[in-house]
Amino acid sequence: AQSVTQLDSQVSVFEEAPVELRCNYSSSVSVYLFWYVQYPNQGLQLLLKYLSGSTLVKGINGFEAEFNKSQTSFHLRKPSVHISDTAEYFCAVTLGGSNYQLIWGAGTKLIIKP
Amino acid sequence: GAVVSQHPSWVICKSGTSVKIECRSLDFQATTMFWYRQFPKQSLMLMATSNEGSKATYEQGVEKDKFLINHASLTLSTLTVTSAHPEDSSFYICSARADTSTRKETQYFGPGTRLLVL
Numbered sequence: 001a002q003s004v005t006q007l008d009s010q011v012s013v014f015e016e017a018p019v020e021l022r023c024n025y026s027s028s029v030s031v032y033l034f035w036y037v038q039y040p041n042q043g044l045q046l047l048l049k050y051l052s053g054s055t056l057v058k059g060i061n062g063f064e065a066e067f068n069k070s071q072t073s074f075h076l077r078k079p080s081v082h083i084s085d086t087a088e089y090f091c092a093v094t095l096g097g098s099n100y101q102l103i104w105g106a107g108t109k110l111i112i113k114p
Numbered sequence: 115g116a117v118v119s120q121h122p123s124w125v126i127c128k129s130g131t132s133v134k135i136e137c138r139s140l141d142f143q144a145t146t147m148f149w150y151r152q153f154p155k156q157s158l159m160l161m162a163t164s165n166e167g168s169k170a171t172y173e174q175g176v177e178k179d180k181f182l183i184n185h186a187s188l189t190l191s192t193l194t195v196t197s198a199h200p201e202d203s204s205f206y207i208c209s210a211r212a213d214t215s216t217r218k219e220t221q222y223f224g225p226g227t228r229l230l231v232l
Binding site: 032034036041042043044045046049051090094096099100101102104105106107 | 118120146156157158160163165205209211218219221222224225226228
């Protein structure tokens with residue numbers, strides 16, 4: 001069965017420092033990969049997605065992610081974080097199918113320290 | 115583009131009453147809508163998938179008679195929690211996707227509805 005693992009439940013970094021949030025998936029077939037961000041008491045906002053093509057994907061708010069097929073990873077990075085990046089980040093994959101249902105990671109809480 | 119709204123954002127109700135939550139895609143036609151439930155500090159749990167004009171497909175363990183889903187149009191899906199009880203208190207989030215060539219893989223999320231059953 002397919003699964004998504006977010007290796008860190010919580011990451012804490014200082015403002016203006018770089019950050020990496022890790023995501024690994026298990027699947028023997030091609031997948032589409034997503035990162036979503038959830039601010040407190042809000043819905044989810046799409047940060048970026050990988051469908052095909054270049055393995056380095058740039059998203060909103062200065063985030064980027066790199067798809068690594070051999071390591072089945074899709075880690076999210078930002079070179080310099082801001083206090084406003086404090087949120088929960090979810091990695092998700094879909095195999096396609098008729099409805100493109102998502103398989104979710106457990107989430108990583110990102111805390112930015114001033 | 116790809117904006118999804120939910121109404122209400124907050125609802126408090128008495129035990130035994132029913133509550134209806136609306137999910138609307140504002141600027142696209144949603145072929146498929148999804149309903150999720152999220153417990154504090156947890157990931158999203160898919161409750162059901164609905165396609166316009168068809169009956170919803172519920173995930174294992176989700177009571178279809180308790181969580182009624184109607185996807186009557188390409189821009190509106192509703193979730194009705196019938197005879198709500200305190201254990202139904204949660205954050206409910208909907209998402210929508212469109213069968214277009216550029217975004218068929220992507221789900222766009224509503225802002226969520228927090229339900230508190232007293």
